[in-house]
Amino acid sequence: MVLFLIIDKSEVIMTISLRHLALFLCVWCFSNIAQAQTQLSPSPQRTISVQGSGTILIVPNQLEFSVAVEQRGTDTKILQQQVQKKVTDIVYLLQQNGINDRNIQSMEMSLQPHYEYDNGKRTHTDFIFVRTIYVKHNDFTVYSTLMQALIKAGATSISPALFTHSNPKQQYLDALKLAVEDAKKRAITMLEPLQAKLGDVLSVNEQSRQQPVAYRAKSMAMLESSSIDLPGEKGIEARVGVTFLVR
Known part of the structure; x- marks a missing residue:
């Protein structure tokens, strides 16, 4: 055809x-x-996966503690006024000891009914009003003296102090950089006997999280006759997993 x-x-x-x-x-x-x-159907890529870690040693440079002011009574308005007066005196005392206003936070307050029990019967008697002040201070030497002065100014209770660092986030980021560098060195070391070269980064996975840097200091009862012990260095560790191409 x-x-x-x-x-x-x-x-x-x-x-x-x-x-x-x-x-x-x-x-x-x-x-x-x-x-x-x-x-x-491209040819399969050759890769190597390694883990790396990095540690930054830091010395805590500030104290953190909280001060609670508690008052009990039947008239909530009067309770609030009484607590506010003590809080004002405490804040003034903190300022006089060189603590900046931004390191004094007194936002938390609570009002709870108080009950008494008699033969299994619950009776509402009055109220408990509590105001909490959170404080940061970078002078360790005045800690014991300051705690005693706060009690005299009207503080009902003071939490044990924690030694912390003012910029833990940056310290952790620095540790992350060291972890990535450590992973790269490990990969190069492993490939060297194989006569292979390290290629570009295929993926990076953060395997750690920033942890608070804190040491617990002595309680108020232990401060009556002794000075506070200064903390030593503390490590901030970061870990990563990295996958490289192999040339």
Whole structure:
């Protein structure tokens, strides 16, 4: 069977064998399918996965503690006034000891009903109003003297102090950098005997979280006759997992 194509302008008659046309189309289709399969099936990448760790040693540079003022009575308005007066005196005392206003927070307060029990019967008697002040201070030497002065100024209770650092976030970020560098060194060391080279980074995974840096100081009862012990260094550790390409 023969296919005739007639072109009017040039008046040329082209004769093409249908068998040859079919053969051409088959070859063209198989060629494109093979090329597509080659593009979708790249050669597997060689990778190496390692873990790294980094530690920053720091010395705590501030104290953190809380002061509670508690008052009990039947008139809530009077209770609030009494507590507020003591809080004002305590804040003034803290300021006089060199503590900046931004390191004194007195936002937390609570008012709870008080009950007494007699032969299994609960009776509401009065209310307990509590105001809590959170304090940060960078002078360790005045701690014991300051605690005693706060009690005299009207503080009902004082929490044990914690030694902390003023910028733990930056310290942790520095430890993260060391962890990544450690992972890279480990990968290079492992590839060296294999005569392979380290390639680009494929993925990085943080395997640790920033932890609070704190030492617990002595309680008020122990401060009556002794001075506070200064803390030593504390490590902030970060860990990462890194996957590299291998060349």
